[in-house]
Amino acid sequence: MKSQLSGTSVIGYARGAGETPAGQAVHAASGAKLEPVYTAATPEETNLAVELAEAAFPIYSALSGRERGAFLRAIAAEIEGVADDLAERGVLETGLPDGRLRGETARTTGQLRLFAALIEEGSWVDARIERAQPDRAPLPKPDIRSMLRPLGPVAVFCASNFPLAFSVAGGDTAAALAAGCPVVVIAHHAHPGTAEIVGQAVLRAALATGMPEGVFSLLYGGGRSVGVPVVQHPAIQAVSFTGSRAGGTALMEVAANRPQPIPVYAEMSSVNPVVLLPGALDRGEAALAEAFFNSLTLGVGQFCTNPGLVFLPEGKGLVFLDRLKQLVGTSMPGTMLTEGIGKTYVESVEAFAGTAGVETLSRCAAPEVGKGPGAPAVFTVSVRRFLEEDLLQGEMFGPAALIVQGSLAEIEATIPELEGQLTATIHGTDEELGHHAPLVAALARKAGRVIFNGFPTGVEVCHSMVHGGPFPSTSDGRSTSVGSMSIQRFVRAVAYQAFPQAALAPELQDENPLGIWRMVNGERVR
Template structure:
């Protein structure tokens, strides 16, 4: 199918009619503006979208897991039907290659189907039953049953660096819809066309599966005009966000200052420290340098799990550094997602390069074209690293800082780091066992600890944790990837003394859904 772009918001089952321009997509490589002009949702349309979601919530949250699963699978199928359109428009708006865009499309549809399987089976609601004991002494025990229930309408903000997997129908939306929460999505200005194509796909899926109007809306417009009002609307009960720390903090403030504060699940910044132990270098320094370089420059470094900080013990790693210098010197600049990201990257790299005590390991020698940025790696001592806050900040792009020191100094530095999405150790099995305190220190700072690999691959599965202590995320108890992310949009509700017929099927004595439950303290089906 060939998608037609209108430049307007999706308000339930209708299209927006605002006439105030919200911006225009820009060709990532050339800077040329792309049609159409996108129009901002009006104040009335923002309210209408949220109110439709609030109206849809009772009906949508009450339908069975199988029905919601059918909706999620329909979304996946509709997205696959416009995969060519997404690859074509995505390449223009983001500069991402065809393979990356198609791979991200597959990840998006795969996670929708993963959630569909989860809620179709049904045990995720964590049903717990404590049967009454009327003869218990000295007091009778009442019948008490609990399960997870959806919160209500959720606001989802699209990410700039993942136009599909963390955007309109990405992980936040999939988790919220799976839980039973309608979603109001706020499009990102950098890839509005991709957002509209996916939004149309979700709309078709909602209609074909007879979902209540308001289960999904897609709004265009700036943060102050659209995003903040959505978060502040009393019907919104949670927020999903992937982006800058400044943007995440603004949403957290808006949510906290409501008469009824709500949770904001914001993924914000991470430098993803890598610790290289001597045994890893002994296995092959050049190969390790090549693997690190490939991870650093993947997608022009525009991944939240980019390895931006490397701890290298003193007295070793000479071949590693020489090979890394060679790779950097011959590397080619890459087109970044948009000018804002590129300018911030260039400013950060230049600031680090000018910092006292910082040495340049290597930088690309090739001249970059408009919209492009080149890889860079720097080196600094542990002491200077700890003294200079700038060196601990995230550089969003293909740049890293190598910190040199003794193993004792490295281990002592880990607790001084901010919270991270990932932390990595390279070494031998024996070194891993011998450095348990180092492993524990890294685990205290990160949501995912990796051994002998690099963090840029994030598997979408039941056990994945893509989150970590603040400021990598606003709530280190949560994840934005994998099926555990559904837990962000639910709360536990307890029913005491209810007649069996008035309980949800998940809590009824006969267990008509055949799910796993805890009954009187024992797990079973």
């Protein structure tokens, strides 16, 4: 490994000097401790990181889209330069395979370049111009122009299950930086070394492109000791979080109780329901079972989009169930991200297995509680019992699923009773899709992304992607954490009335020097 790890926070352009241990990374497969020991940011360093971000905001937010885009592209290039280091350290800390780490590295750099292209082009600011009508009766109409402006410094909490794409320089950070917001990142204890390698890359990019100090900081020390004080700091204007429902709701409470409440964009939990219609089963039940099993166990079931809930018409799918039983029964447990995640997974599986009315379709050899490996498991239950027991709507974060059986009418009536989800999937024929329009509409009310004849694992990073959904899948179902629309979480609209041309941003000037798309007097023009 070429990158040298210091075990300290990044405070603007300096490194932390705290002495309180914040823990060590753990080899995911063996449980051995990995060097170095990480030290927590002191209260003074935590405060300094936010103060530097606040001082950087007026400078950074005033930069052009091309200047900020150059910064994002520089980050991407720096990350690509340490791809081997990230793969080596990431495999040790997370247990994820080399290919997954390299793929996630590519996704991370792709996200950064996606946002760079967005802000370099410039139309994302949604510039709107209503020209004055001084002779309008009975009252004159003033000149009013509006555009999206950055909120201010943003706090980003790294995710345990995506050490790159949803962590230090992942989608949340990329979107905030693209919007013009300095970022204070709180590292996750599961992969501190990976975080430091990326943090160093961002730091080098900031220096190389002349960004103001404080545009980026990376803090170690955990959510309670470091994260909460950051969220409570009056300079922070938004929070991004990917993790458990308990962690997300706790941050929501902290943010809501500030003298100035701020938005928390938390991605928390989702079981990603799948509805199987008869036409899909007629096409080939065994192949459908195999595709479902692959999606269920991808990443040892530790994606936020693994399908954990299946609705199957009663009396149908016997081959599907039999093939799925075979696949699960002959599968091997996988190493989970952390000991804590593994322990929670085993406990949730045992809770489902012990619930009255739930039958075990198949399980592979159960791991010892607390040791971390994830053993696939699939259970079945009736629609009636599913609706009676709140536990059964809960998430088994790992390679486990619950199959709910009932009539199509019962299944359709059950969808509105579900919690909010990141995704919902329906398998069937085109004709069935037309016949079950109310079912599709019900799924769309419950999820941010509705999939036809596919599976939810694999989130394309693009302009049209929505990775969000009603609570509790996310704290705010109006937003997405993947794709270019996520930039909208870190901006607000500002209107300028009767301003002279010289005082307006280029995006709002009559000459349109940037050549962007704008709405002028109600018409989209360039």
